[in-house]
Each structure stands twice: as structure tokens, then as C-alpha cells.
Amino acid sequence: xxxxxxxxxxxxxxxxxxxxxxxxxxxxxxxxxxxxxxxxxxxxxxxxxxxxxxxxxxxxxxxxxxxxxxxxxxxxxxxxxxxxxxxxxxxxxxxxxxxxxxxxxxxxxxxxxxxxxxxxxxxxxxxxxxxxxxxxxxxxxxxxxxxxxxxxxxxxxxxxxxxxxxxxxxxxxxxxxxxxxxxxxxxxxxxxxxxxxxxxxxxxxxxxxxxxxxxxxxxxxxxxxxxxxxxxxxxxxxxxxxxxxxxxxxxxxxxxxxxxxxxxxxxxxxxxxxxx
Numbered sequence: 552x553x554x555x556x557x558x559x560x561x562x563x564x565x566x567x568x569x570x571x572x573x574x575x576x577x578x579x580x581x582x583x584x585x586x587x588x589x590x591x592x593x594x595x596x597x598x599x600x601x602x603x604x605x606x607x608x609x610x611x612x613x614x615x616x617x618x619x620x621x622x623x624x625x626x627x628x629x630x631x632x633x634x635x636x637x638x639x640x641x642x643x644x645x646x647x648x649x650x651x652x653x654x655x656x657x658x659x660x661x662x663x664x665x666x667x668x669x670x671x672x673x674x675x676x677x678x679x680x681x682x683x684x685x686x687x688x689x690x691x692x693x694x695x696x697x698x699x700x701x702x703x704x705x706x707x708x709x710x711x712x713x714x715x716x717x718x719x720x721x722x723x724x725x726x727x728x729x730x731x732x733x734x735x736x737x738x739x740x741x742x743x744x745x746x747x748x749x750x751x752x753x754x755x756x757x758x759x760x761x762x763x764x765x766x767x768x769x770x771x772x773x774x775x776x777x778x779x780x781x782x783x784x785x786x787x788x789x790x791x792x793x794x795x796x797x798x799x800x801x802x803x804x805x806x807x808x809x810x811x812x813x814x815x816x817x818x819x820x821x822x823x824x825x826x827x
Contacts, residue, residue, distance in 0.1 A: 553581025553609065553660045555667070556819035559616070559743065559783025560589040560802035563600050567806045571816055572600055577608050583658060584608040584819055585667070586648075587783045587801055588616025588743030594628040597639065601648050610656065612649040614669035615639065616743035616784060617762070621705040632709030633717070636671070651725070655732075658739070662823030665778050666732060670725055670742040672768060673718035678748050678760040686715065686761075693758040700762040722767045729775050739822060741781045746771055747793060750785060750800065772796045779822050788817070790826075797825060 556577070563569040577584070584604055590597045590613075597619055605611045619639060622631045630638050640650045649656060651671040658665050676686040683689035693699050702714065711717040732738070744764040745751060751760035763784060772780050772794060779797050786804035790797050801820045803809060809816040820826065 553579050553583070554821050555583050555585070555658050555660065555662065555665075555739070555823040556608075557585035557587055557741070557781045557799065557801040557822050558803060558819040559587035559781075559800075560786055560804050561586070561591070561600060562589060562618070562803065562805055563591045563596050564593070565806050568803065568816075569596075571803070572603060575604070575607070575818060581609050581660065583610040583612070583660075583667075585669070585739075585741050585781055585801075585822070586611060586613045587669075587741050587781055588614050589618045589783060589802075590616070592618050592621050592623055593626045594639070594642065598642050598646070601643060602646050605646050605648050610649070611647075612656070612667060612669045612741065613643055614651055614741050614743055615671050617700075617702050617706055621701070622707055623705060631707040632711065634709065655728075658823060660823070662778065662825065665737045665739050665823065667739045668729065668741060668775075670740060672721050672725060672742050672744065672746075672765065673714060674744055674762055675715035675718040675765040675767070676761045677766040678751055678763055680758050680761070689758075689761050693761065696756070696758050698756045698758040700759065702762055718765055719767075722765065729771075732775070736776060737778045738775050739779050739781060740771060740775060740777050742768075743782065744784050745782045745798070745800075746780055747798070749793060750782070750787070750791060750798065753787060754785065772798070779825070781822055788820070 679689035746768040783802045
């Protein structure tokens with residue numbers, strides 16, 4: 552009957568991570584694969600990775616991370632902000648990969664039926680450092696500590712004035728779509744960034760949390776009847792539980808990180824049926 556699997560933070564710009572992706576295979580022919588962001592920075596690498604995975608899995612769903620939205624000087628695709636995101640959506644559609652802009656599919660296999668919702672929500676600097684009452688105060692603390700996300704230089708919010716304004720627009724549009732689901736619909740919510748602040752509480756550098764999500768989604772796992780929440784971004788693969796809902800981080804991370812856990816990264820994690 553297959554299984555619903557998820558992985559994120561493949562970062563195939565690293566040759567060892569690219570080799571890892573080349574070796575990935577599904578456990579069964581009916582398996583679905585969720586790719587929860589940070590595939591790569593270059594459009595060509597993103598396209599190669601998603602094509603490779605789509606050739607192997609019965610269905611592939613993608614939610615963008617922050618790295619896909621970077622506009623780097625060595626990328627022939629110099630689109631910025633929302634235009635870059637929309638370009639990647641079109642790339643996915645050519646590959647038959649589902650995105651946050653497509654109808655949410657229903658997983659009918661073991662653990663289902665559930666509506667699998669890939670989301671693109673960004674962050675709004677509301678996971679602030681202790682003692683910061685405003686975004687400006689939080690950023691000041693981060694800059695003074697030398698803990699500043701690269702997004703500040705290469706993730707452009709065009710045509711929105713700020714990344715938090717873009718986040719607000721994405722949250723509003725996503726809430727509208729989720730509210731249209733039939734009453735009682737069970738969901739798997741997929742977002743690159745954590746959907747509550749709790750996963751960020753173990754960060755070595757707590758100042759980084761402000762680039763990790765928004766308080767606006769804090770109760771979505773309850774509001775939208777989540778059977779599971781899938782996320783990445785932190786490079787801390789684990790499962791934590793909140794209100795009886797598993798929050799599953801599915802990151803691979805950088806080679807220097809996964810080598811601390813073993814000789815090679817772990818493959819996709821099974822979301823449904825839940826891993827024991």
C-alpha cells in the first residue's frame with residue numbers, strides 16, 4: 552500500500568549530498584515523497600533534484616525553503632522574491648511535482664485519508680530573542696552577537712517591502728485555502744520553517760530563531776486537524792509532540808552535520824503510517 556515519506560534540507564550544492572540524492576530509492580512503488588525545502592540555491596540544481604526524485608517516487612510534493620529563494624550572482628536565473636518563487640512553481644509543474652500553489656492531494660494509503668498541504672509561509676521575526684520587544688530590537692541583538700541569517704543579504708522580498716510583509720501575505724492566503732477544506736478533514740501540514748516556536752528552543756544560537764517561523768501559525772496543528780506536521784530548516788532531525796500531534800523534522804543538513812550522526816545521512820522519514 553505504500554507509505555508517506557518526507558525529507559528536507561538536501562543542499563545538493565555539496566557533492567556528498569548530491570551523491571546521497573543519487574542513491575535514494577523509495578521503499579515501495581506506491582510511496583509518496585514530501586520535499587520540505589532547501590533543496591539547493593541554483594535553479595538548475597533544484598530542477599535536477601526534483602526531476603531525479605519524481606522519476607522514482609509515485610508522487611512528489613515540494614514546499615520551498617529559504618535557500619531556493621536566494622538570488623545568487625552565479626545563478627543564471629536572476630529573478631528575485633515572489634517572481635523567483637513563481638518560476639520555481641512552474642519548474643515543478645513541468646516535472647509533475649506538486650507545490651503550495653496546487654490543489655492539496657489526498658493520501659489514501661496507510662494512515663489516511665489525509666489531505667497533504669505543502670505550505671509556503673516564510674517568517675516574520677516574531678520568534679524574538681529574550682528581551683526583544685520588537686523586530687528592530689531582535690535584529691540588533693542578533694547583529695551584536697554575530698548571528699545573522701544570510702537571507703538578510705540574498706533573500707529579496709520583491710514586490711513586498713519586507714520579508715515579514717511577504718510572510719503576512721502568505722499566511723493570509725494559506726489560511727483562506729485551509730479554511731475551505733471540508734469540516735473534519737485530517738491534514739498533514741508541511742512547511743520548511745517550524746510552525747511553532749518550540750523546536751527552536753534547542754538552538755545553540757537562540758538569536759537565529761527569528762528567521763525560523765511566525766507566531767501566527769502557533770495553533771494551526773489544532774485548528775486544521777493535523778495528523779502530523781512536517782518541517783525542516785533547523786538541521787535537527789527529530790520528532791516532538793504537541794497536543795498529541797507529531798512534529799517531524801526531516802532535515803538532512805550539511806555534510807559536517809550529518810557526519811556527526813553517522814557515515815551517511817538517513818533517508819526519508821516515514822510520516823504515515825507513523826514510525827514507531
